[in-house]
Amino acid sequence: MRQRTANQKAANERQTAAAFGMTSAELNLLAPGVPLHSQEHPKRRYISHRNNAKMRGIEWQFTFITWWAKWGESGKWNQRGMGADRYCMARFGDVGPYSPDNVRIATHRENLLEGYQSSPWTERWPNGHPLPNKVRGKPKAGSKGYRCEVGFKCSKTK
Numbered sequence: 001m002r003q004r005t006a007n008q009k010a011a012n013e014r015q016t017a018a019a020f021g022m023t024s025a026e027l028n029l030l031a032p033g034v035p036l037h038s039q040e041h042p043k044r045r046y047i048s049h050r051n052n053a054k055m056r057g058i059e060w061q062f063t064f065i066t067w068w069a070k071w072g073e074s075g076k077w078n079q080r081g082m083g084a085d086r087y088c089m090a091r092f093g094d095v096g097p098y099s100p101d102n103v104r105i106a107t108h109r110e111n112l113l114e115g116y117q118s119s120p121w122t123e124r125w126p127n128g129h130p131l132p133n134k135v136r137g138k139p140k141a142g143s144k145g146y147r148c149e150v151g152f153k154c155s156k157t158k
Helices: 006-020 024-030 042-055 064-074 108-118
Strands: 087-091 103-107 146-148 154-156
Touching: 006 024, 006 064, 024 042, 042 064, 064 087, 064 103, 087 108, 103 108
Parallel strands: none
Antiparallel strands: 087 103, 146 154
16 A cells, blocks of 8 residues: 655645545544445535535535534434435425525425425426436336335336
């Protein structure tokens, strides 16, 4: 394994501070025992959330610090994740940007119901769902004919 020079380490720290508003040591303190490069570290969860919003065409107005503060205020960080009764960051009415003033921490069930109440998918995306079929679970050629919609049970296709 190659040794990093002091200049490389300093450059990495400057990049981390610019991107996250804190040093690597401070980031490590957010999740003791969770490696900084683990997918479960808050830094990685933030990057993933920001990239998913970008992929869906939703404006992102959070900094890492404001995003982390929103989760901290909720006290639900350890209860987040996939599943109807797990928590996520939900936009009010499922519209507008991800921003500190336009989100709340809610269960996936609450978020889904609120989104359907504001407008059904057919009205929101008249030209089809914006996520690629691979993400939505369209059966692949040669599969056993199951279709798994995001957040729903799998069902046998005809």
